Amino acid sequence: MTPERHRRLCAALDRRQPDLSVILEGVHKPHNINAIVRTCDAVGVLDVHAVLPENRARVSASSAMGSQRWVYVHEHDSGPDAVAAARAQGQQVLAAHFSDSAVPYREVDFTRPTAVLFGTEKFGITERTVAAVDQHVIIPMMGMVSSFNVSVAAAIILSEACEQRRAAGLYQQRRLSEARYQHAFFRWAHPRLAAYCERYGVPYPALDDEGRIAEPRRFDFLLSEAVRRGEDA
Secondary structure (H helix, E strand, O other): OOHHHHHHHHHHHHOOEEEEEEEEEOOOOHHHHHHHHHHHHHHOEEEEEEEOOOOOOHHHHHHHHHOOOOOEEEEOOOHHHHHHHHHHOOOEEEEEOOOOOOEEHHHOOOOOOEEEEEEEOOOEOOHHHHHHOOEEEEOOOOOOOOOOOHHHHHHHHHHHHHHHHHHOOOOOOOOOOHHHHHHHHHHHHOHHHHHHHHHHOOOOOOEOOOOOEOOHHHHHHHHHHHHHHHHHO
């Protein structure tokens, strides 16, 4: 790894927001998923909670989710389950959903721990999930169409969250725990080795100050033994 690459990875992780996340309920088009995750990376979101569609689009959606490198994708069985997971992290849950109680997205305080929920492209958010969130937010529309594409809506709302947090100084200090920082750094810096670790149940190794494996021989041995046991099983 070059020093420039190491600095770039560290700079991105230093700006990650552990208390800002996204929930996707049933979003299934790969180009929308990829666009939303790119926006998540751009604004410092590390965690995406996904409820995959229960139809033939599930495979393509799962593949798109699995290809994401810069965020952690957590799969859930239902929208309320995903909402509960965000709440367990102390986050308010805001749904991009038109209702009588919905407020314009710029009126929300995104400096609070927050998860933003977006629904499927055609049908939006399910009724059970709509009832489970803390607040509904809308993007005011000035034309004939009634809504933005889901990936565009995500970009608009998350950009507002980013601006509020930037103004509050939340990007100016490292906010991830040390354990989570090191875990994410290894996953980003050594994706192929991280994939082997996850496949064979090997803990991520410690890294030195330059992002290299601190004890490469020991790690090679542990990984080789785990692979051998996995192939023999």
